[in-house]
Amino acid sequence: MKKILLAMALSAALSTTVLSTTAKADTLLGLYVGGQIWAVESSGTFGDKGNNQANFNLADQKQGSFFAAFEHPLPLIPNIKIARTTLDTDGVSTLSSNYTFRDETYVANKEIATKFDLTYTDYTLYYEIFDNDLVSIDFGITGRDFDTDIQLSNDDNSSRLRATGIVPMLYAYTNIGLPFTGFNVFGEGNFLSLDGNSLYDFQVGISYELIENLAIDVNLTLGYRATQLEIDDLDNLNSALDFEGVFAGVIVHF
Numbered sequence: 001m002k003k004i005l006l007a008m009a010l011s012a013a014l015s016t017t018v019l020s021t022t023a024k025a026d027t028l029l030g031l032y033v034g035g036q037i038w039a040v041e042s043s044g045t046f047g048d049k050g051n052n053q054a055n056f057n058l059a060d061q062k063q064g065s066f067f068a069a070f071e072h073p074l075p076l077i078p079n080i081k082i083a084r085t086t087l088d089t090d091g092v093s094t095l096s097s098n099y100t101f102r103d104e105t106y107v108a109n110k111e112i113a114t115k116f117d118l119t120y121t122d123y124t125l126y127y128e129i130f131d132n133d134l135v136s137i138d139f140g141i142t143g144r145d146f147d148t149d150i151q152l153s154n155d156d157n158s159s160r161l162r163a164t165g166i167v168p169m170l171y172a173y174t175n176i177g178l179p180f181t182g183f184n185v186f187g188e189g190n191f192l193s194l195d196g197n198s199l200y201d202f203q204v205g206i207s208y209e210l211i212e213n214l215a216i217d218v219n220l221t222l223g224y225r226a227t228q229l230e231i232d233d234l235d236n237l238n239s240a241l242d243f244e245g246v247f248a249g250v251i252v253h254f
Contacts, residue, residue, distance in 0.1 A: 035066035036249025038225055042089050044241035048161055049233050051100045056114040057093040078125035087118040087243055101152055102159035115151040120144050124171050138173040142190050148237060163237035182209040196232030217253040
């Protein structure tokens with residue numbers, strides 16, 4: 001209920017901001033699609049509700065994400081963006097003390113194999129607060145839909161936790177063009193701090209306009225991305241996880 005009330009409050013505040021702000025919206029319909037390869041370094045701890053968290057030495061992996069966004073010239077109706085990110089990894093660790101997960105107790109000093117699969121889909125409604133050839137600023141709200149599958153096993157035990165849930169977050173984006181160069185600098189992020197949960201997912205980088213004409217624009221991107229998942233009881237999952245690293249991608253505008 002708190003999450004629903006928060007989303008409603010954010011939506012109302014966002015509408016008020018748009019009504020009181022003079023902004024230059026797109027004059028044509030626009031479809032953006034893009035993706036990136038992300039070299040992720042993973043760290044942190046996780047556990048289930050009521051038990052201690054532990055570090056399972058999750059491996060660094062190359063991960064993928066992609067998005068599609070639709071923009072229009074109607075000032076009071078938000079634009080929409082859907083993005084999907086995968087953070088699948090595994091690890092093998094030896095814990096220094098006994099650890100309980102899903103009612104299974106893993107004895108200290110024995111190896112535990114970990115399979116950690118996390119996918120989240122972002123549903124974002126946003127407005128172009130400011131938009132011209134040099135500067136673009138967007139602001140909105142995101143519903144982040146988590147789908148997590150964690151499996152632990154060794155010679156004596158095996159346990160699994162499936163956790164799903166939707167978390168509301170603030171969304172912001174800015175892009176600044178560098179005149180006469182074809183380059184832009186940009187930043188994008190989702191943020192939440194509420195009820196023991198602290199989540200952020202931001203990226204900063206540069207893009208280069210490889211193709212630009214009336215039919216299609218193609219931009220290459222390079223940057224740094226970081227995600228923190230400090231979660232207190234998302235469908236029995238507690239975590240303090242960090243994922244970060246460089247990425248390279250492409251964005252196509254029709």
